[in-house]
Amino acid sequence: MKLEVAELTKLFPNYKGAAQDAITIRTIMTDTRKRAKQSLFVPIVGESHDAHQFMKGAIEQGATAALWQQDKPLPKLVPTDFPVFFVEDTTKALQQLAQYYLRKVDPIVVGVTGSNGKTTTKDMVAAVLATKYNTHKTQGNFNNHIGLPLTILSMDTSAEAVVLEMGMDRAGEISLLSLLAEPDYAIITNIGESHIENFGSREGIAKAKLEIRDGLKGVCIMDGDEPLLQDALLDEQTISCGFGEEADYVAVIEELLDEETSFTVNAVSYHLPMAGRHNVKNAAFVIALAEKLGIAKDGIQRGFEQIEVSAMRFEKHEGKNGSLLINDAYNASPTSMKAVIEIIRQLTSKTRKVLVLGDMFELGANSEQLHASVAEAVDEKIDAVYTIGNDSKQISEAVAAKQLGITTSHFTEKKALSHHIQSILTEDTVVLIKASRGMKLEELLEDLVN
The missing domain is CATH 3.40.1190.10 (Mur-like, catalytic domain)
Structure with missing residues (x-):
């Protein structure tokens, strides 16, 4: 990124400080805990936080200019020549700036x-x-x-x-x-x-x-x-x-x-x-x-x-005892969970196939039914299904009801689940870990990786 502070005067005409000087902006700062030289500080107002209180830290961390919600008092600590652009809403101003920059590039x-x-x-x-x-x-x-x-x-x-x-x-x-x-x-x-x-x-x-x-x-x-x-x-x-x-x-x-x-x-x-x-x-x-x-x-x-896939998307790890662990715990829905189970069913490198499935969030009133529907993707090629959370119990119960001889069990604590998974890892075992992001099932890897 490269913008001159003077460019912002056209977008945000209500400003103070040396906004017309030759000052270059090379990055955006929204987190004042991180060093960011030549940055524009954008204090985001969220449901439970207001970053306007961190102006002092922003300047110390390298901010050379800032957007500022116009109805909030500007701290006296701000230097008189520090460029500040007053806007109605800092988030909307960030979006406006992004559109300007996109059109420019x-x-x-x-x-x-x-x-x-x-x-x-x-x-x-x-x-x-x-x-x-x-x-x-x-x-x-x-x-x-x-x-x-x-x-x-x-x-x-x-x-x-x-x-x-x-x-x-x-x-x-x-x-x-x-x-x-x-x-x-x-x-x-x-x-x-x-x-x-x-x-x-x-x-x-x-x-x-x-x-x-x-x-x-x-x-x-x-x-x-x-x-x-x-x-x-x-x-x-x-x-x-x-x-x-x-x-x-x-x-x-x-x-x-x-x-x-x-x-x-x-x-x-x-x-x-x-x-x-x-x-x-x-x-x-x-x-x-x-x-x-x-x-x-x-x-x-x-x-x-040359594809570089983002983290926690079918991320493979070497597990204990030569096992294979697949971390797909970034997020989950019934559709994506069925799709990744299909991949596990088709794997030929490992003969013992274990599914570790957690809750899928934001499924509303039909959550239990939608969780149970995941069992449609499970057949005799799967050896065990272990679930953790609340509604995910519907998955293991629906699998058990199919009477395919698949081992099933539901857990309420990660430690207990992790301990059990460790006990069954062999060279022929592949374990899929899949759930909504809020379940943080990737934490299981700490005990399971080689």
Whole structure:
């Protein structure tokens, strides 16, 4: 990032201090516990905190200018020449600044949303685009009304493409992000059950995901196998990807292995260094986008080989006694949990397959039923299912009710679960750890890794 303080005077004309001086801003500071030289301090006001109280720390940590909510008194400790820009709302001002900077750098903008798979798809898109463009992408979970502007403002002025993940838990949030980023291309990976308690139904979730079109300049690429998106696919500015023959980009799986997948899209062969049927569809979205941008098959394949997947997405660890641990505990919904269980069922490198599944949050009144539905993905290829939490008990009970001879048990404490898992680890064992982020099941790894 590189901005001159004087540029901010056009956006925020109510200011004090040496705002017209040659002062460069190279980063945004929202956390005054971290050193950030030449930064713009943006004090965010949240439900339970107000960062305006940390102005002294911001200056000490390297801030050279600040945004400031105009109805709050400015501390006397602020130097008279320190540039301060007074705004009605610092979060909205951050969004306004991000949009200004995005337009200034003017990269190709790709927005990615969906109930499941949006982070992996974002990583795929970034890897493929990087074969042709200087590419910037969302890091971690910076995909909301604060994280997305910070992602944009962390972009180098030399960026030629930016891939922005767009998350939501309420209606209107994707619309805000889309209108801010004005994507040239958009991808909707799928419609699942995440945050369904805030939308009432999958239909409500689909409507909210389609908000990504509100600021869209070009084509929207979406799941052609999803019935709830069929009306949207009638729009001439949409491209469908799926396993069904009616899709614009038809994916066909040729071989699924533990570490890789061979498949075709519109009869063109590709190789993906990832497992899972759902990742093939994610790859199809990327192929459709890449072709729109003039990236040839060789470039697409080279990008697939260079994918850097975000943390806690099917993250593999060597466990005790030669076992394999798979940490997919970043988040979970019934759809994503079923998809990753399917990968475990298909693994050939380990013969004993154990599922450690925790609660999935924000599923509303149908939470118990939706948890129980996960059992649909469990068959005789799974040896044991251990659940932890509250509603996850419905999973183990539903599996037991299938009478397939699968060992099941429910735990209420991580220590007890960890101790039990340790006792069954062998060289032939693979353990999947999957739950919503709030369960923090990755903590189990501390006792299980080699």
